[in-house]
Amino acid sequence: MAAVIASKSVVEDVMRKFISSLMALALALTLALTIGEPAQASTFNEQYSPYDSNDGYEYIPSGANITDSAVWEENASPGELNIAVFFESWVSRNRFWNGDDYVIVLLDTNNDGVSDYFMTTEDVSYPRNKSAIATYVYTYDNASIVPNCRAQTWMPDGYSDSSDNWVAWSFDKSCLPLGSTMSIGAGSSHLSYFDFTEFWSANTGEAAVLTTTYALPKAKPLSGFQTVTPAKEPDDLTKLSPETLKSVVQVYCADGVGSGWVADAQMTASVSSAGFKSVVITNQHVVEDCLRSGSVTVRDNSGVNHEGTVFASDSKNDLAGIYIQTSLPKLKWQGEKPAQGWWVGVLGSPSSLSGYLTTGIIGLVEQSTGLISVTSPIRPGNSGGPVFDREGRVIGVATAYLPGYENINVAGGTHLLCAEVITCASQNMVWSTSLAEQKQAVSDSDSELTDGVIEGGMLVQRAGSQVFVTSVDLQGSFEIYEDGDLIDSFVFNGAKQAHIVEQRVTGAIQIRKVEGGKASLVNYEMTRTLLWFQNVNLGTFSETSLGSSARDKVSNLVNHRYLEGDSWTARDSQVTKFICTGIYIEGATAAEKLSARKKAKLACENAKELDNDPNSEVSFFFQTKPTKAASYVGKVLVTVKGIQPQVAARVNYYLGR
Numbered sequence: 001m002a003a004v005i006a007s008k009s010v011v012e013d014v015m016r017k018f019i020s021s022l023m024a025l026a027l028a029l030t031l032a033l034t035i036g037e038p039a040q041a042s043t044f045n046e047q048y049s050p051y052d053s054n055d056g057y058e059y060i061p062s063g064a065n066i067t068d069s070a071v072w073e074e075n076a077s078p079g080e081l082n083i084a085v086f087f088e089s090w091v092s093r094n095r096f097w098n099g100d101d102y103v104i105v106l107l108d109t110n111n112d113g114v115s116d117y118f119m120t121t122e123d124v125s126y127p128r129n130k131s132a133i134a135t136y137v138y139t140y141d142n143a144s145i146v147p148n149c150r151a152q153t154w155m156p157d158g159y160s161d162s163s164d165n166w167v168a169w170s171f172d173k174s175c176l177p178l179g180s181t182m183s184i185g186a187g188s189s190h191l192s193y194f195d196f197t198e199f200w201s202a203n204t205g206e207a208a209v210l211t212t213t214y215a216l217p218k219a220k221p222l223s224g225f226q227t228v229t230p231a232k233e234p235d236d237l238t239k240l241s242p243e244t245l246k247s248v249v250q251v252y253c254a255d256g257v258g259s260g261w262v263a264d265a266q267m268t269a270s271v272s273s274a275g276f277k278s279v280v281i282t283n284q285h286v287v288e289d290c291l292r293s294g295s296v297t298v299r300d301n302s303g304v305n306h307e308g309t310v311f312a313s314d315s316k317n318d319l320a321g322i323y324i325q326t327s328l329p330k331l332k333w334q335g336e337k338p339a340q341g342w343w344v345g346v347l348g349s350p351s352s353l354s355g356y357l358t359t360g361i362i363g364l365v366e367q368s369t370g371l372i373s374v375t376s377p378i379r380p381g382n383s384g385g386p387v388f389d390r391e392g393r394v395i396g397v398a399t400a401y402l403p404g405y406e407n408i409n410v411a412g413g414t415h416l417l418c419a420e421v422i423t424c425a426s427q428n429m430v431w432s433t434s435l436a437e438q439k440q441a442v443s444d445s446d447s448e449l450t451d452g453v454i455e456g457g458m459l460v461q462r463a464g465s466q467v468f469v470t471s472v473d474l475q476g477s478f479e480i481y482e483d484g485d486l487i488d489s490f491v492f493n494g495a496k497q498a499h500i501v502e503q504r505v506t507g508a509i510q511i512r513k514v515e516g517g518k519a520s521l522v523n524y525e526m527t528r529t530l531l532w533f534q535n536v537n538l539g540t541f542s543e544t545s546l547g548s549s550a551r552d553k554v555s556n557l558v559n560h561r562y563l564e565g566d567s568w569t570a571r572d573s574q575v576t577k578f579i580c581t582g583i584y585i586e587g588a589t590a591a592e593k594l595s596a597r598k599k600a601k602l603a604c605e606n607a608k609e610l611d612n613d614p615n616s617e618v619s620f621f622f623q624t625k626p627t628k629a630a631s632y633v634g635k636v637l638v639t640v641k642g643i644q645p646q647v648a649a650r651v652n653y654y655l656g657r
Contacts, residue, residue: 044072044075045071045073045203046070046072047071048069049070051067051068052068060193062087063087063090063092064087064193066186067086069084070084070086073205076289077170079174079315080170081205082169082170085168087165089165090164090165091165091166091167093125093155096122096123098123101121101188102123102189103120103187103188106184107183107184108185109177109182111183113183118143119171122134126155150171153169179204180203181201183201185200210291211291212309212310214309215311216311217266218265218266219423220265220266220485225334227391230342232343233390234392244331244345244347247301247330248261248348250299251280251299251308254290257381258282258285258286258287258349258381259286259385261280263394265279267279269490271311272491275587277324278326279322279323280308282321283318283320283384283412284318287313295307295308296309306326307324308323312420312421312422314419314420318412319419321417331392335431336432337432337433338389338396338431340362341362342362343359345376346358346376346377346378348381348382348385349381349382349385350378350379358378360377363408370412372396372410372411373410374396374410374411375409379401383398383399396413397416399411415431418430449512449519449521450518452520454474454513457524459524459525460511460525462505467509468500468501468579469500470619471497473495475492476491476492478513481511487505488501494622496620498622498623537635543595543599543602558608562640576618577620578604579621580600580601580638581637582596583596584596585630596624596634596636599636600624607620
C-alpha cells in the first residue's frame with residue numbers, strides 16, 4: 001500500500017511539471033490520434049486476472065473496489081498492449097479531475113517481484129467519447145518519463161451505466177523491454193479509501209514486426225543548405241502546391257488510410273534490381289496493421305494505385321518507409337534546420353479529402369526531440385503527409401493534433417528519418433545550421449568505406465559521355481560515384497555481365513562494392529581508347545533460337561561490320577565488345593525477366609559462334625533492363641563497341657600524344 005501512495009505523490013509532481021505544458025501534451029499525442037473502445041474492436045490475446053477478494057475486513061466503497069484487471073490486443077493496432085482495471089460499480093468521469101483520486105497500473109517486466117514501470121490516470125475530466133487522453137509510461141524507481149513511449153488512457157463510451165466500471169491504458173510494446181510474460185498489479189484511491197491487487201502474470205503476446213528485409217535507401221550528399229527568407233509566403237503558392245502535390249500520395253492499409261510523400265533518396269543496387277523506383281515516407285501508425293504482410297496500397301495524385309512494400313518501421317519516431325515500383329516526382333527533404341516563425345504548408349488527405357492544402361507557421365521546434373509544432377491544421381488522414389517550407393522542401397512528417405487547441409499540430413522532423421528509415425552519414429545531412437555542417441556530413445559519408453580494396457575483375461570504358469562497366473568474375477551489389485556523388489547502382493549476379501551508366505558522365509569515376517551495409521573500393525581498369533557504340537535491334541526471337549534475321553545481324557556485327565543506313569560497312573577496328581541487353585517491361589513478372597535474361601545470353605553465345613576471324617578480339621557480356629515501351633518487350637539490343645572508322649586518324653593522334 002505504501003508503495004502505491006508514494007508512487008502517486010511522485011506522479012503528482014511529474015504531472016504538474018509536464019501536463020501544464022501544452023507542448024508536452026502535443027508530444028504525447030504524436031503517436032496516437034485516435035483509439036477505439038475494446039468492445040468494438042477485433043481482439044486477441046485476452047487475459048483476465050484472478051478475482052480480487054483480498055480486502056480483509058476493511059470497508060471499501062464499490063466505486064473504489066478493484067475486482068480484476070485484463071490484458072488484450074487488437075487487430076487494428078498490432079504491437080500495442082491494452083490493460084484495463086475493473087471496479088465493483090460505476091466509475092465517474094469526473095472522478096480524477098481534482099487530483100485526489102487516481103488509478104495506477106504497476107508493471108514488473110522482468111518478473112522479479114519489483115515494479116519496473118507504471119501508468120496512472122490523468123487529473124482531467126474524461127470526455128464522454130472514445131477520445132484518448134494522452135499519458136506516459138514512467139519508470140518506477142524515479143518516476144521519469146520513458147522517452148518516446150506511446151501511451152494513452154480512456155474510459156467507456158457511456159453515461160453513468162453499471163457497465164461503465166473500468167479505466168484502460170494502451171502502450172506500444174516496443175518501447176519497453178518486454179519478455180514473453182510480465183507481472184501486473186493495480187491500485188486506486190477514492191474518497192480517502194485505498195485498494196490494491198496482487199500481481200498476476202500476463203502473456204505479452206507477439207508484437208507486430210516488419211517481415212520484409214529490403215535495404216534502406218541512403219540520404220544524398222548536399223552542397224547547399226539554406227532556405228531563402230523562410231518566414232515569407234511562397235512567391236507563387238498556386239504553382240508550388242500543385243508541383244508538390246505530384247509527390248504526395250494516399251496510403252491504404254487494412255481499413256485505414258493516411259498520407260505519404262516521395263523522398264529524394266538513393267536506393268541501393270539490390271533494391272533497384274528488385275524493380276523499385278520510389279521511396280515513400282509516411283507514419284508508422286498508418287501502416288502498422290500491415291507490418292506482418294509488408295503490403296500496402298499507394299495511390300498517387302492522379303488516382304493510380306501502386307502496390308507498396310513496407311521496408312522500414314520506426315515505432316519510437318512513428319515513421320515508416322515504403323518502396324513502390326513506379327517512378328514518381330521526388331521532394332527534397334535535406335537542408336537548413338527549421339526554426340520558429342517559418343512559413344509552412346501541409347498537404348494530405350484529411351477526412352479522405354485527397355490533396356488538401358493548409359498553411360501556417362512553425363510555432364515551436366522542440367530541441368530535445370526534434371518535433372515541430374505548427375499552426376497549419378493537421379487532422380486524421382493527414383498522417384504521414386509532408387510539412388514543407390516556402391521552397392517546397394519537406395521539413396516534417398504530419399503526425400498529430402491536440403484536440404481543443406486548433407493551432408497546435410505536430411510533425412516529426414525529417415532528420416528523425418535517419419534513425420531507422422533512411423541511412424544518413426549524419427543528421428547534419430538533413431538539418432544543418434551552417435554550410436560547414438553540410439560539408440562535414442558529406443565527408444563523413446566516406447567513413448562507410450572499409451579499408452579493403454577489391455582487386456581486378458572490373459573494366460570501365462567511355463564512349464563520349466557514356467560509361468560502360470563490365471566484369472567477367474565480380475558479382476554482388478555495386479555503386480558508381482562521380483566526383484564523390486552517388487550517381488548509379490547495379491547488381492552483377494552471373495558471369496560476364498555489363499552495366500551502362502544511365503546518365504552523362506564527365507567526372508572522375510569511383511566504384512564501390514556494398515556488402516552488409518559496408519562499402520569497399522573496387523580497383524578497376526579504365527581503357528584509354530576512344531570508343532563508339534551502336535545499338536542494333538535484333539527483333540523478336542525465342543529463348544532457344546535467334547532466327548535468320550537476328551542471326552544475320554549478329555554475324556555482321558561480330559565480323560566487324562557496322563550498320564550505316566540500310567547497308568553494312570566494314571570497320572577498320574578488330575576490337576568488338578558485345579553487350580547483349582534483354583529488355584522487359586516495367587512491372588514484369590519474374591518469369592518475364594528470366595526470359596529476357598535467357599535471350600540476352602543467347603545473343604551473346606551466338607555471337608561467339610559466328611565469329612569467323614581467329615585473330616579478332618571479341619568479348620561478350622549481357623545485361624537485362626526494364627523499359628516503359630511495350631513495343632520493345634521480348635527484343636534484344638546489341639551494343640557494339642569499337643573504334644569508329646571515321647575517327648581513326650583522330651584516335652591515332654590522341655594515343656600518340
